[in-house]
Each structure stands twice: as structure tokens, then as C-alpha cells.
Amino acid sequence: xxxxxxxxxxxxxxxxxxxxxxxxxxxxxxxxxxxxxxxxxxxxxxxxxxxxxxxxxxxxxxxxxxxxxxxxxxxxxxxxxxxxxxxxxxxxxxxxxxxxxxxxxxxxxxxxxxxxxxxxxxxxxxxxxxxxxxxxxxxxxxxxxxxxxxxxxxxxxxxxxxxxxxxxxxxxxxxxxxxxxxxxxxxxxxxxxxxxxxxxxxxxxxxxxxxxxxxxxxxxxxxxxxxxxxxxxxxxxxxxxxxxxxxxxxxxxxxxxxxxxxxxxxxxxxxxxxxxxxxxxxxxxxxxxxxxxxxxxxxxxxxxxxxxxxxxxxxxxxxxxxxxxxxxxxxxxxxxxxxxxxxxxxxxxxxxxxxxxxxxxxxxxxxxx
Amino acid sequence: xxxxxxxxxxxxxxxxxxxxxxxxxxxxxxxxxxxxxxxxxxxxxxxxxxxxxxxxxxxxxxxxxxxxxxxxxxxxxxxxxxxxxxxxxxxxxxxxxxxxxxxxxxxxxxxxxxxxxxxxxxxxxxxxxxxxxxxxxxxxxxxxxxxxxxxxxxxxxxxxxxxxxxxxxxxxxxxxxxxxxxxxxxxxxxxxxxxxxxxxxxxxxxxxxxxxxxxxxxxxxxxxxxxxxxxxxxxxxxxxxxxxxxxxxxxxxxxxxxxxxxxxxxxxxxxxxxxxxxxxxxxxxxxxxxxxxxxxxxxxxxxxxxx
Numbered sequence: 001x002x003x004x005x006x007x008x009x010x011x012x013x014x015x016x017x018x019x020x021x022x023x024x025x026x027x028x029x030x031x032x033x034x035x036x037x038x039x040x041x042x043x044x045x046x047x048x049x050x051x052x053x054x055x056x057x058x059x060x061x062x063x064x065x066x067x068x069x070x071x072x073x074x075x076x077x078x079x080x081x082x083x084x085x086x087x088x089x090x091x092x093x094x095x096x097x098x099x100x101x102x103x104x105x106x107x108x109x110x111x112x113x114x115x116x117x118x119x120x121x122x123x124x125x126x127x128x129x130x131x132x133x134x135x136x137x138x139x140x141x142x143x144x145x146x147x148x149x150x151x152x153x154x155x156x157x158x159x160x161x162x163x164x165x166x167x168x169x170x171x172x173x174x175x176x177x178x179x180x181x182x183x184x185x186x187x188x189x190x191x192x193x194x195x196x197x198x199x200x201x202x203x204x205x206x207x208x209x210x211x212x213x214x215x216x217x218x219x220x221x222x223x224x225x226x227x228x229x230x231x232x233x234x235x236x237x238x239x240x241x242x243x244x245x246x247x248x249x250x251x252x253x254x255x256x257x258x259x260x261x262x263x264x265x266x267x268x269x270x271x272x273x274x275x276x277x278x279x280x281x282x283x284x285x286x287x288x289x290x291x292x293x294x295x296x297x298x299x300x301x302x303x304x305x306x307x308x309x310x311x312x313x314x315x316x317x318x319x320x321x322x323x324x325x326x327x328x329x330x331x332x333x334x335x336x337x338x339x340x341x342x343x344x345x346x347x348x349x350x351x352x353x354x355x356x357x358x359x360x361x362x363x364x365x366x367x368x369x
Numbered sequence: 370x371x372x373x374x375x376x377x378x379x380x381x382x383x384x385x386x387x388x389x390x391x392x393x394x395x396x397x398x399x400x401x402x403x404x405x406x407x408x409x410x411x412x413x414x415x416x417x418x419x420x421x422x423x424x425x426x427x428x429x430x431x432x433x434x435x436x437x438x439x440x441x442x443x444x445x446x447x448x449x450x451x452x453x454x455x456x457x458x459x460x461x462x463x464x465x466x467x468x469x470x471x472x473x474x475x476x477x478x479x480x481x482x483x484x485x486x487x488x489x490x491x492x493x494x495x496x497x498x499x500x501x502x503x504x505x506x507x508x509x510x511x512x513x514x515x516x517x518x519x520x521x522x523x524x525x526x527x528x529x530x531x532x533x534x535x536x537x538x539x540x541x542x543x544x545x546x547x548x549x550x551x552x553x554x555x556x557x558x559x560x561x562x563x564x565x566x567x568x569x570x571x572x573x574x575x576x577x578x579x580x581x582x583x584x585x586x587x588x589x590x591x592x593x594x595x596x597x598x599x600x601x602x603x604x605x606x607x608x609x610x611x612x613x614x615x616x617x618x619x620x621x622x623x624x625x626x627x628x629x630x631x632x633x634x635x636x637x638x639x640x641x642x643x644x645x646x647x648x649x650x651x652x653x654x655x656x657x658x659x660x661x662x663x664x665x666x667x668x669x670x671x672x673x674x675x676x
Contacts, residue, residue, distance in 0.1 A: 079577040092575035096593045106579035153579065282443050306576070 002071030005161050006033040006056055011065035013051050013217075024249065025051040027217035028065070033195060033210075035320025038187050040196045040204040041215035044240070049197045052214075053163050056195060058082045070160050080109070084161040085154040089169055091146050093138040099125070099149050100134035106157045124156040144175050155186070161193045165365075166202065180206050180229040201241050202251035205229065213237050233276045234366055238287040245293075245331045247286040248368055254278045259365040261286055265327050270304055290334040292362035295322070295348070296355045304358040310348050322348045324356065331356065408646035416640035426647035449631070456628040457655065459527050459542075459612040459617075463549040468599060470550065471557035475598070476591075478558075479565035485612050486566075501552065505619045507627075508548050512538040512620070540622035550617040553609065557602035564598030565591070600667040606662065611656045628652045 010355050013026040026048040032254075033039045041307035054060045055067055067074045069083060073177035085106070094102050103121045112120070128148040132174045138146055147167060154162055164183075168176045184207045198204050204211050204223040211234075212222045221233045222231055232238035237248070247270065249263040259274040261284045270286055299305055308326035322333045333356070339346065348354065373380055408427070410420045425435075430453075434446035478489040496504060511517045519535040526533035538544055568591065576586040613628030621627075628648060635645030 057574075078582075079574065080580045080582050084578075086575070086578045088571050088575060090571050092569065092571035094572065094575070094590060094594075105576070105581075109580035109585065157579070173455065237451060239376075 002068075003034060004032045004033045004068070005037070005070060006039075006195060007031070007054075007068040007071075007150070008052065008056075009066045009068070011055065011062045011067060012350075013048070013055060014063045015194045024217050026055070026062075028216075029217070029219055030065075031212055031219065033193060033224065036193055038184065038194045038196065038207055038209045040198060040208040040211045041214055042198055042204040042241075044199055046216075047214040048167055048217040049199075049214050053086075053165055053195060053197045054365060056161070057084055057086050057163050075301050076306045081363050083159055084163055085157055085159040086163040086165065087150050087167045089166045091138075091150040091201050093146055093149055093153075095138055097137075098134065099130065099136050099141070101147055102138070102312060103134075103153045108154065110157070112250055121152075122154055124152040127155065128152045128158060129188075143170055144179070147171060147179070151183075151186075155190060155192070158190070159192065160186075161195060164194060166198055167174070167196075168198075168200075171219070176203070177333050183207060204240075206340055213240060215240075231273075231275060232287065232364065232366075235285050235287065235369060238364065238366070243285045243332065245290060247288070247329065249284060249286070251278055251280050251282055251284045251365070254280055254365075258360065259284070259366055265329050266306055268306065270358065270363055270365075272304075272358070272360050272365045275364045275366045278365055278367060283368040284365050287364045287366060288358060288362060290321070290332040291319075291336070292359075293331065293333045294357040294359070295324075295335060296357065299355050300357055304363065306353060307353060307355050310352045310354060312350060313348055315347065320347055322354075326356065397474075400641055404646045404649055407643055408650055409645045412641045412643050418643055422665075425642045427651065429644065430651055452626055452631055453651070453655065454626055455625070456652070457659075459546065459549065459627065460607050462546060463553065463610045464603055464607045464669055466546070467554055467557045468551050468603070469587050471554055471561055471602065472599070475561035475565055479562050479568075489561075493555050500520060502615055502619075504552065505548055508537060508544070508551065508620060511516040512547075513546050514539065539620065540624045542621065542625050544620040545617045545625045549610055549613075549618045552613075552616060553561055553606045556609075557599075560601040560605065561595060561598035564595040564606070566600075568594050577615075596667065600669065603663065604669065605665075608656055608660065611659075612652060628655075 002242055004045075008029055008031045011026055011029045014022045015025055017023050029048065029052060031039075035060055043049045046292070051060060055062055056069070058074065059082075061076050072185050074082065094105065097105070103124055104117050107117045107120060115346055121134070122131070125134060130145065130148050130152060131147065133141070133323045133348045138149065141149065147170075150167065168179050171179060180203055183194075187207075187369045196204070196207065205228075207227055210222060211228050213221045213228060214220065215236055221228060221237045222254075228241055232241060232244075235335065236364060238244045239246075247261075247263050247266070249261040249270070252262050252269055254260075254274055257274055258271065258276045260269045260271045262269050263286070268362075272286060275287075294300075299307070306326055308324040308331070310322055311325045311330065316323040317337070319336055322335055324331050324333055335348070337347075341347075374384065379472055407418055407504070409422045409424070409426065411423055412417045412438055413419050428451045430434075432445050432447055432450045435442065441556065474493075478493075481489065509516070513519070514535045514537060516539070518538065523533045523535065572590055573586060576590045577583075581589060612629050614627060614633050615629045617625045617630055618633075627650070632645050632648045632652070635641050635648060639645075
């Protein structure tokens with residue numbers, strides 16, 4: 001058996017525009033999605049994630065490149081001959097069929113016998129907690145329940161790969177969080193490879209084994225949630241995933257994974273980890289996560305340490321968001337409220353002088369585009 | 370009054386419906402009652418109505434004749450039952466053919482690029498800008514023995530050096546069928562198009578994704594979801610075809626007499642409004658019965674009418 005459930009090799013997809021030109025939706029994308037993996041394609045709208053998913057499903061065919069499913073090149077294989085099933089963003093339920101008929105549709109197309117269909121549909125509905133709903137019509141169900149029908153309909157055929165196109169997009173936040181955990185549990189139980197498309201970074205981080213961050217038809221970074229968040233390989237990823245402060249300067253030295261950057265405004269050099277290719281003398285950006293800046297009342301170190309003034313604070317319960325002005329640069333710092341207190345002095349206040357310290361591993365230095 | 374108008378929703382409804390109600394009562398309900406009364410009467414020698422209560426006009430329509438040749442007082446004359454049967458079967462055939470022609474066209478328009486759809490729909494509607502009767506006359510020009518179609522065929526035959534006998538197409542049941550299909554086609558295309566256009570593309574994709582080839586997708590998804598359009602179109606076509614007499618008059622001549630022609634002749638030529646009224650009511654009841662059983666099975670296609 002092939003190691004990869006899905007493999008994209010230099011896939012390109014062009015669409016004609018109404019003006020008669022061509023627009024490049026997917027540009028030389030290569031991915032290898034392992035068997036049993038929960039793989040997410042993450043990016044903002046128009047980044048090519050949905051087009052990539054639709055090409056795996058067979059709704060679109062690549063302009064160039066090849067897609068393999070379980071090692072077999074797909075070429076122009078139509079969707080109804082591919083061993084994958086899709087959960088659509090709009091659910092795409094058949095309104096004229098009951099829940100049972102919706103879920104059994106795929107099995108009927110495969111000429112599975114009636115007794116087996118009943119059994120498998122029943123189990124599938126149980127798995128998505130819709131047992132007993134089989135005689136209802138989609139219109140009689142809530143959005144969350146419809147979503148579950150769409151899921152049951154796709155998993156009942158036990159496909160090699162399940163494709164999910166922003167399946168939770170239409171649900172409210174609380175239900176979405178519940179479904180995220182449920183989907184992940186379901187995936188582990190079934191052992192099916194999930195390819196999940198989302199623009200919600202938190203969703204991707206919560207569920208995925210690996211994530212491909214996409215932008216303008218290209219994959220920028222592929223890795224585990226920890227890798228993507230802790231070691232973004234470029235400015236776009238650092239900015240898109242979570243929140244980052246950016247400082248800009250010129251690279252002074254770079255070797256052995258470490259680099260130092262002279263930041264004009266701060267009149268000092270900042271030392272940090274080099275991420276991606278960093279060359280001496282070229283422009284660089286330093287990405288610093290707000291929760292990874294250490295605040296103190298006094299200077300603690302002589303390197304990566306500078307003084308600033310608190311310009312505003314926002315108390316949000318678990319954290320306090322502190323905005324600090326350092327020689328004209330505004331940095332956000334998230335301070336966890338570890339000690340319960342009603343005393344205003346326990347929190348930073350506007351106008352207060354503070355020292356900021358950056359540990360080397362918390363300052364990621366990357367090429368500035 | 371003003372306060373009541375502002376607050377009472379059903380009173381607002383009554384006010385809004387009043388003009389149409391007056392119109393309907395004056396021009397539909399009252400004439401219908403008059404028709405009913407007249408149908409029970411009999412015809413005087415000079416063509417006037419003698420009011421009374423007699424069912425002989427209805428009995429006559431169903432074949433019981435008092436005008437018998439072999440000396441009997443009553444006998445069976447199948448003339449009018451044949452006319453009723455002809456009307457009914459023509460309406461069924463027309464509706465069936467119109468569905469057969471309209472469905473693929475509607476499907477094509479609904480699946481074409483949104484920008485082009487309006488152009489196609491416009492082309493479907495253009496013939497309706499011309500008067501109904503004029504369009505039937507156009508068919509006469511085409512179908513006549515000396516008409517366009519025979520002309521072209523004759524010219525083609527001449528090219529191959531063949532002897533050509535002009536086809537007798539006008540004043541045949543076929544000509545009436547062709548004319549009916551042509552006249553009522555747009556009334557089937559529009560509702561079917563509306564129902565097809567509402568089917569989201571993702572449903573076709575979902576069917577394919579679940580293993581249905583295009584043929585099975587059509588049978589299991591497209592066709593059931595577009596049935597409301599077919600039903601609405603059927604009602605819009607079947608009812609008028611049952612009653613129309615212009616198409617059969619112009620394209621069928623004396624060969625194809627429908628209930629509509631019968632009624633028209635009773636009022637204008639035979640001067641027997643009592644029999645004409647009875648025939649009108651029988652036609653109405655026939656249409657109602659068919660429509661009743663049809664809508665009980667398939668509904669009114671209200672999803673389409675609601676659009």
C-alpha cells in the first residue's frame with residue numbers, strides 16, 4: 001500500500017477570466033498527505049485551498065501537474081469514479097430526500113444490498129449522533145444537524161480520503177468548537193485521511209496533524225501546528241498564524257541558525273533565531289509573539305532588552321493586553337494574569353516605564369520581502 | 370376607518386382584493402350562473418332560449434340523440450363523445466410533447482452561462498409579442514399545399530429530378546398538434562427553467578461525489594427537484610389547450626373539431642345557446658376533473674408559482 005493517501009505533484013490550475021485572460025488559482029503546488037493524517041489547507045479566500053480540494057475530488061482538473069490518490073494518478077477521472085468523498089461547505093443535501101435517503105444515496109450508487117445499506121446508514125447516523133432522525137427531511141433540521149447529515153453521507157462509504165471544505169463555516173462559535181473536537185475524534189476512530197480546508201487558523205491548529213499554509217496559489221509552509229506557530233518560515237505565515245510584532249532592520253551577522261539584526265529606531269542590535277534564509281547586509285524582519293515578550297520593572301539583561309512606556313492596556317480576563325511605546329515603535333505584549341487581584345497596582349498602567357526582554361528563541365529573524 | 374385600516378391586517382387584505390373580487394363576481398361568477406341556467410333550457414324554433422329545467426342538452430352531449438333515422442325515439446350518436454375524446458387526447462398529447470421539447474431546452478438554458486441565460490429566455494418570449502392568431506396564420510402559410518414547406522420540398526425534389534406530390538399537411542390532426550405545441554411551448558419552458566435554475570451546482574457535485582454518473586444524477590436529483598416546474602407548466606398548458614378553438618379552427622378546418630369549436634358553433638352558427646352552454650360546462654368539469662387528480666398526485670408546483 002502506498003504511503004501517501006493523496007499526493008499533488010506540481011499542480012497548476014488556471015481559470016479563464018471574463019475579460020478573456022487567465023487567472024492562476026493554484027501555482028505549482030506539491031503536497032504529500034500521509035495515510036490516516038488530518039491534513040489542513042489554511043489560507044484566506046482566494047489562496048487556492050478550495051481549488052486544490054476540488055481538484056482532489058475531481059470537480060476540477062489540473063491545468064498541469066498530477067494528482068495521485070493512494071498512488072494512482074487521477075488524470076481526468078470523473079468524481080464518481082474517485083475513492084474520495086466530500087463534505088461541502090453548503091452541505092449540498094438533497095432536499096427532496098429524507099436523512100436516510102441522503103445518507104444511503106452513495107451506497108445505492110454502489111449497488112450495496114438493502115440489508116447492508118440499512119445497517120451501514122444506521123451506524124453512520126449513530127456516529128454523528130443523529131440516530132432516530134432518519135425519516136426527517138433536511139429542512140426540518142437545524143444547521144448543526146444538517147452538517148452532521150452531510151458528514152454521515154460522506155463517511156458511510158468509508159472513503160480512502162474525506163475532503164472537507166470549510167464544513168463548520170456556517171455554525172455558531174460554540175457549536176463550531178464542539179464539532180472541531182468531534183471531527184478530530186471521528187477521524188481518529190475511523191482512521192480515514194482527512195483533508196480539511198479552512199480559513200480559520202485556530203480551527204486548523206486545534207484539529208490538524210499537519211497544516212499547509214497557502215497564499216496566492218502557493219504553499220508557503222507545511223508542518224505540524226507547533227512548527228507553524230513557533231517557527232513560521234516567512235513573514236506572511238508569522239503574520240497570518242496568530243499575532244506577531246514585527247521589527248525591521250539590517251542583518252549584521254548570521255551563522256549556525258542564529259542572527260543579529262540592527263534596528264535603526266531602537267539604536268541596537270537584536271539577536272534571535274534565523275528562520276529561513278537570512279543573509280548579512282540584507283533587510284530582515286524580526287517576528288515576536290506578544291505572549292513571548294517578558295516585562296520587568298528593571299533592566300535584567302544587556303542584550304535584547306530595552307525600555308518603553310505603557311501607552312494603553314486592555315484587560316480581557318485571562319490576559320491583559322499591554323501596548324508599549326518603544327522609541328516610536330508600538331509593541332503589543334500579552335501578560336497572563338496569574339495572580340488574582342483587585343488592586344489596580346497589580347496591573348500595568350498607562351504612562352508606566354517598563355523593560356522588555358526578548359529571549360533569543362522568541363525573536364525569529366526572517367527575510368523581509 | 371383609518372385606524373382600522375392601519376391596525377387590522379385582514380381588513381387591509383379585503384380592501385386590496387376588492388377591485389378584483391368585483392371584477393371576478395361580475396365577469397366570472399354571474400356569467401357562469403347564467404350559463405348554468407341557460408344550459409337547462411331549450412331552443413325555440415327561431416333560436417331563442419326557452420327557460421325551463423331539462424337535462425336533454427347534457428344527455429345529447431353524451432350521445433343520446435332524438436334525431437334518429439330508423440324510427441326509434443332515441444338512439445346513440447357518438448359524434449359529441451368523439452369530440453370530447455378528441456379534445457382530451459389532443460390536450461394530453463400536446464402537454465406530453467411540450468414537456469418533451471421544453472425540458473431539454475430549459476435544462477440547456479439553466480446550465481448555460483448566467484450572462485447568456487437572459488438572451489435565451491428573451492428568445493423564448495419573443496414569439497409571444499406577436500398576436501396569437503397571427504402566429505397560427507403563419508403556420509397556415511407553412512403547411513398549405515402551396516406553402517413554404519411543400520415549396521422547399523418540391524424544389525429539393527426538382528434538384529434530384531424527382532416527381533413531387535405536395536403533402537397534404539394543413540387541415541389534419543397533425544397540423545393542429547404542431548400548432549398547439551408551438552403556441553404553448555413557452556408556458557412550459559419558463560416554469561421548468563425556473564425550477565432547474567434553482568438547483569445549486571453543489572448538488573450535482575454532491576451526487577457525482579457519492580458515485581452517481583451523469584445519467585443517475587439526472588434521474589435521482591435533477592428530475593425530482595425540477596418536478597414542481599413540470600407540474601406548474603402542465604397546468605399552464607393543459608387547461609388552455611382543452612378550451613382553445615382558434616388553432617383547431619385555422620389548422621384543422623372541418624377535419625378537427627374540438628369541444629371549443631363545438632361551443633363556438635353552437636353560439637354563432639347553430640344558434641343554440643342552450644346546447645352551447647351545456648357543452649361549456651361539461652368542458653369545464655372535464656378540465657377540473659383531470660386537473661384535480663393531477664394536482665392531488667403532484668401538487669400545484671407551488672414552489673414555482675411562489676417565485
